[in-house]
Amino acid sequence: MDSQPTAVQRPIQLRIADDLRMSIESGELRPGDALPTLGEITERWSCSMNSARAAVALLKSQGLITSGRGKAPRVREALPRVVRSSERHQEEKDLAARPMRERASTGEAETTMGMSIQDQAFTSQYDTVEATDDLARVLDVPSGEPLLRRRYQARDVSAGRLLSSSVSYIPRGLVDGNPAILDEENEPWPGGTQHQLSTVGVEIMQVVDxxxxxxxxxxxxxxxxLPEGVPLLICRRISLDGDGKAVEISDATYPADRTELRFVIPLRPWQTYPPNDYPGKGEAA
Amino acid sequence: MDSQPTAVQRPIQLRIADDLRMSIESGELRPGDALPTLGEITERWSCSMNSARAAVALLKSQGLITSGRGKAPRVREALPRVVRSSERHQEEKDLAARPMRERASTGEAETTMGMSIQDQAFTSQYDTVEATDDLARVLDVPSGEPLLRRRYQARDVSAGRLLSSSVSYIPRGLVDGNPAILDEENEPWPGGTQHQLSTVGVEIMQVVDxxxxxxxxxxxxxxxxLPEGVPLLICRRISLDGDGKAVEISDATYPADRTELRFVIPLRPWQTYPPNDYPGKGEAA
DNA sequence: GAGTGGTCTAGACCACTGT
DNA sequence: CAGTGGTCTAGACCACTCC
Structure with missing residues (x-):
């Protein structure tokens, strides 16, 4: 009579975790507040230490709380999110057509995120790799074709942690015409990748993210x-020329707890205004 | 001599997890292959059951392996990803201007994802809620303003699991002019939200994701x-009219292991081709 | 130094899978 | 039914935080 066919009894760790989650979502525990200690949990739910731990570990893996040795776990406070907007693609394109002085001055300020520029260390590494099947398919070149690979990273100087990271691939055949592009000593290139490609006659007409x-x-x-329970956003940017041919791939990763990717999509106006009819129209008033 | 100041000894569970990860990344363990059993792990790394469990649990929480009672944990196989493209916004707008017959036929086929339409159950619920601070700010209305809330879900009929889920908010003041819009019995509305809004004189000119x-x-x-270790993608779509005023917010959630969000951004052509100059240009040959 | 969480062990019972 | 992983307990040691 008492035994259900499935879910005889919800595991104690799940019940504890759900109870704690409800405390958080109801506002009883606010961001920054400490959770009950493991000892208190064992008492309140009359369970063992390890079950209490498991419950807290679950909430941690869901990104709800922070933790640390000797420190009480606390309800996580939301970080301010850095917005990365698709409008930057057009801005970079516009910039590439400006005189060099202007291009050089606007260069790398883009990457700032509430940090002053001297707190950040930028690195760029160039090399040539063979196209994997994946990359070759997108770039429409044979597998194994040589690609210029450029790896960019920004680090917080004091903490040594990553702030941004991306890898760009361009077929060597496209850029061999201008050896300056192959030299990482020329970073940061004034006007960025779109200007670099302009020196070999390529104009980016479309970007696919x-x-x-x-x-x-x-x-x-x-x-x-990253604290536990925080996913990464994976973003592949494919740049296409006027013929719709992919000329560059850029793979970037962003921590989801502090990043928002924003895409602005303009729509074409209606040529004729939509007809004002639909099922039920004019039936009952 | 042997004891370092920090990180005296890497925890055994992390070492096990890293070793297993390397086996996976090197291709020694291929997708679908079973991991060593807990017993084998305790032997090979001479540790306790619980440490072996902890290592496997870590890999699970990172989305690398599947698991289940009585079943050996296996290297997870990548699911095919459903692509959701930003081009759909324009397509829906174009459709809204078509005759009703055409609108009705193209209606909801959009949501298919390798499943036939009769395996899916669609639900829509309408109600009116007060604008939270968050929503009010974006829609530029006072907090507490009444909003039409529409909740949409699609479920796999056989498994009962969610296939898609979204919530839309529109200020009541905008749509009160056409009571038909407020009636969930009119779902699916032929031509979708953009046609609905056209009946009250609103044309969406820009979408921000x-x-x-x-x-x-x-x-x-x-x-x-969702298996463990799979994040959700959170996507807020804001639809703007010709004056740049937000008229609709749509919050959608997607499982990251089977979804790819694609954004196509066209760029305006250069008015003048970029100047071919950069630091170092013409210095050494 | 007291108290906390992080790591680890040993051992138990149960639910489920596969044969 | 044997073997597996999932859950749970009790108890130990250590690193760290906070007082």
Whole structure:
């Protein structure tokens, strides 16, 4: 009579975690507040230490709370989100057509995120790699074709943690015409990639951003200084020329707890205003 | 001599997890392959069951492996990703201007994702809510202003799991002019929201998508049938009229392991081709 | 130094999978 | 039914925080 066919009894750790979550969502526990200690949990729910731990660990893995040795776990406070807008693509294109003085001055200020520029360390590494099947398909070149790979990172100087990270791929055949592009000593190039490509006769006419997400590896979490339970946003930017041919791929990762990707899409006006009819129209008043 | 000041010894669970991860990344363990059993792990790394569990649990929380009672944990196989493209916004706008017959036929086929339409159950619920501070700010109305809230869900009929879920908010003041819009019995409305708004004289001229991500709650993971370690993509779509005024907000959630959000951004052509100059240009040959 | 959480062990019971 | 992983307990040691 008492035993249900499924879910005989919800595991104690889940019940604890749900109760705690409700305390948080109801506002009983506010961001920054400390959770009950493990000892208190064992008492209140009459369970073992390990079950109490498991409950807290679950909430941690869901990104709800912070933790640390010897410190009481606390309800996580939301970080301000840095907005990365798709409008930057057009701005960079406009900039590329400006005189060099102007291009040089506007250069890398883009990457600031509430930090002054001297607190950040920028690195760029150039090399040539063979196109993987994945990259070759998008760039429409044979697998194994040589690609110029450029890796960019910005780090917080004091904490040593990653602030931004991206990898760009361009077919060598496209840029071999201008050896200056192949030299990482020329970074930061005034006017960015779009100006670089202009020197070999390429104009980017369309950008496609492909966004998805996943959990970081242990190593990634450490490099970014990510708390547990924070996913990464994965963004692949494909730049196309006037013929719709992909000329550059740029893969970037962003911590989801402090990033918002914004895409602004203009729509063409209606040529004729939509007809004002629909099912039920004019039936009952 | 042997004891370092920090990180005296990396926790055994992390070492196990890293070793297993390397096996996966090197291709030694391929997608679908079973991991070593807990017993084997305790032997190979001479640790306790719980440490072996902890290592496997870590990989699970990073989305690398699947698991289940009595079943060996396996290397997760990537799911095919459903692409949601920003080009749909323009397509929906174009459709709204078509005759009703055409609008009605193209209606809801959009949501298919490799499933036939009769395997899916669509629900829509309408009600009126007061604008939260958050919504009010974006829609530029006073807090507490009445909003038409429309909740849409699609479910896999056989498994009962969520396939898509979104919530839309429109100020009541905008749509009160056409009571038909307030009636959920009129779903699916032929031509969608953009046609609905056209009946009260509103034309969407710009769409802004704001994308971020987070881990699902326990309840969300269950509703979507999400394996552990899979984040949600959070997408807020803001529709603007010709004056740049926000007229609709639509919040949607997507499982990151089976979704790709794609944004296509056209760029305006250069008016003047960029000058071919940069630092170092013409110095050494 | 007292109290906290992080790591780890040993051992138990149960639900489920596969044969 | 044997073997597996999921849940849970009790108890230990250590690193760290805060007082």
């Amino acid at each position: 492909e966004v998805t997400g996943r959990m970081p590896t242990t190593a990634e979490a450490q490099e970014w200084g | 704001e994308v971020t991500g987070r881990m699902p709650t326990t309840a969300e993971a269950q509703e979507w049938g």
